[in-house]
Amino acid sequence: MTTIQEALTIAVRHHQGGRLEMAADIYRQILRVAPRHPDALHLMGIALRRRQPLEAARLIREALTQNPELTEAHLNLGNVLQDLGRIGDAAACYRRAIALRPDFDLALPGLAFCLRLLGRLGEAATIYRRAVALGPEVAETRNGLANCLQDDKRYDEAVSGYRAALALDPFHASAGNNLSIALRELGRIAEAERWQRRAIARDPTFAAAHSSLGITLQEAGRLEEAVACQAHALVCDPGFTAAYNNLGNSRQAQNRLAEAILQYRRALRLDPASPDAHRNLGIGLLLDGQFSEGWREYEGRLRCKDAPVLADLPKPRWTGEPLAGKRVLLHSEQGLGDSIQFCRYAPMIAARGGRVVLGVQPALQRLMKGVVRPDAILSGSVPLDAFDLHVQLLSLPLLFGTTLESIPARVPYLFPEPELAAQWAERLSPHQGLRVGLVWAGSPGHGNDRNRSLRLEAFAALSRLPNLTLFSIQKGPSEGLAATPPAGMRLISLSAEIRDFADTAAIAANLDVIVCVDTSVAHLCGALGRPTWVLLPFAPDWRWLLGRDDTPWYPTMRLFRQNRPGDWEEVLERVEEALRAKAAALPR
Incomplete structure (x- = not known):
């Protein structure tokens, strides 16, 4: 007569040979004789992992009830729960396996992977490094570590990690493809394309x-x-x-x-x-x-x-219910331009009976004094006792049921500081003719910056128009170029005197027109009600719609769109023609 242990040995042999049905049949026979046999329960669960994951989880849990020290069962329960999308529970199982066996090189990558999915990238990378130290020859572990680094936008380190994985396994498809993604993020487009084509050629x-x-x-x-x-x-x-x-x-x-x-x-x-x-x-x-x-x-x-949002604030999110005097934190979530565009909803919150607390980037704090009380404008860390409810600024159009026809488009809704505007009026008074502000580039970190920003020299022809003075109000990495413009370009740089958007607003109040690419200054000048001409790429950001040279968001704004992807020359010809006409209409 075959003993349970002998039957289990035969079943494992079938299991390892890929004959899962034969193995499962033997496990069932064992469990009919010994329903609580931990090894049979555990191995039966493994056999059912792909076809019946819920039953697999039940069986492995039962095995652990019988023998909580079964390290591999904690690992395999984690694997099944990960398959089921229960990432937090899976991570807990991997932790229990590691607690039982700290050098368990199979559980460490599983835990690290779960932590990565949970967004805990630093902890995940630490666990992956432990796994790499235990198994430096395992390409998949190095690939996992590089994935964490890539998620954390540490692209140079990720590239090194993927190359290390590929040195161990040149045919590791995932590492090769992931390497190409990191290279693309670094702007190394040609290298990325080569790796992608190499991966496709192999498979x-x-x-x-x-x-x-x-x-x-x-x-x-x-x-x-x-x-x-x-x-x-x-x-x-x-x-x-x-x-x-x-x-x-x-x-x-x-x-x-x-x-x-x-x-x-x-x-x-x-x-x-x-x-x-x-x-x-x-x-x-x-x-x-x-x-x-x-x-x-x-x-x-x-x-x-x-x-990049405050998703885990321990206060309720406002969903449109009556406010009855409650303090509502309206917080920024994306760029400076988004904060400027959607702060227009703050008075509507007040009209609903709420008390507005505006959380914005530091560069906007001084500018926003005209929107809400100065003591209700916060930047940086916001104390929890400063508000009762919160909501992202870009969710307000949904909560107020905004349509094309009901956009709150009355401008200006932002205002320059009167004393500062008066100072700039005196500063700029010697410059006769059309006074034109220029912003040619946005933040290099913006995902679409390569399509929306231009080079300063592209605007050289505008500076030579009669009865016109061009002023740089550019900020950011490109602002220094205005101090030494291209040969023959007449440009007065005000950039160094701009500390924040309140300064830009005061200058814009004294300009006749602002010409800019799709960046935060466009929103500022539109919110100020200034004549603003925005240069848009062929495929614009969603807020600009398609097929129109105006925008319902800003009544004083004019849009100059590319007719073909990448063709700024034709756009600038139209801008030049429009500026020439505007300058000619001014008294000499």
């Missing part, structure tokens, strides 16, 4: 590599090729949600919004909870002027991995 069915190549080609402006790559990724894997998202992004970059929206909806059919798909659909709908659904879908941004 033409590698959907993620086709999709990554599509993103790289899109960033290089090769839009039709990008579309083809995303379509090929979906041929390789019709269930690849990210490729539908990326295909939508490529179509949106071509201003083919109906097709972009269709792809985002397809992504959501596959993964209804996808925050990226909801956000992207929202952006496409808003760009198309479909505000009602667009604002709802745009809320997906708050769940995206890269969302």
Whole structure:
């Protein structure tokens, strides 16, 4: 007669040979004889992991009830829970395995992976480094560490990590593809493309590599090729949600919004909870002027991995209910321009009976004095006792049911400091003719800066127009260029005298027109009610809509759009013609 241990040995042999049905049948026979046998329960759970994960989890838990010291069972329960998307519970299982065996090299990467998914990147990287120290020859562990570094935007370190993984395993597909993504983030587009094509050459069915190549080609402006790559990724894997998202992004970059929206909806059919798909659909709908659904879908941004928002405040979020004197923190979540654009809703909160506390970036603190009481404008860390409810500024259009027709567009809603404006009026009074402010570049850290910013020399012809003086009000890394403009360019730089947006506002109040790219100064000057001319790339940000040279957000603003991707020359010719006409109309 075969003993239980002998039967278990035979079952494990089948299990290791991939004959799961035969192994499972023997485990069942053992459990009929010994229903609480921990090893049989554990191994039966492993055998059922892919087909019946809930039952697998139940069996492994029962095994641990019988023997809590079964280290491998804690590991495998963590694996099953990770498969089920229960990341926090999985991490707890891996921790218990490591507590029992601190050098358990199989549990460490599992724990690190879960911590990465939970956004705890520093802790995840520390655990991965422990795993690398225990198993320096394991390429997958090095790939996992590099993924953490990449998520933390430490791209140079990530590149080194991926190269270390590939040195151990030159055919590690994921490491090669991830390396290409890090290189793309560093702006090394040609290198990224080479790695992606190498991955595809080795495995033409590698959907993620086709999709990554599509993103790289899109960033290089090769839009039709990008579309083809995303379509090929979906041929390789019709269930690849990210490729539908990326295909939508490529179509949106071509201003083919109906097709972009269709792809985002397809992504959501596959993964209804996808925050990226909801956000992207929202952006496409808003760009198309479909505000009602667009604002709802745009809320997906708050769940995206890269969302720079205060998501975990231990106070309730305002959802539109009556306020009855409660203090509502309206906090910034994205760029300076977004804060300027959407602070217009602060008086509407007050009209609903709320007391506004405005949390903005330090550079805006002085400017915002005209929006709410000065003592209600905060920057940096906001004390919890300063507010009762909170909401992100960009969620206010949804809560107020904003449509194209109901945008609160009365300007000005921001104002320069009178004394400061008077000082600048005196400073600029010697300059006769048309006084034109210039901002040619946005923040280099902006995701679309390569498409929206120009070089200073592109504006040289404007400075030579008669009856016109060009002033630099540029801030940021490019402002120093105004001190030594290109040869023959007449430009007066005011940049060094600008400390924050209150200074820019006072200067703008004394300019006849501000010419700028799509950056925060455009929003500032629009909010001040100043004549503002904004130069837009072919595929603009969602707030500018399509097919119009005005904007319902800022009545005094005029938009100059590219007619072809990357063609700023024709845009500047139109700006030059319009400035020439405006300058000629002034009295000499």
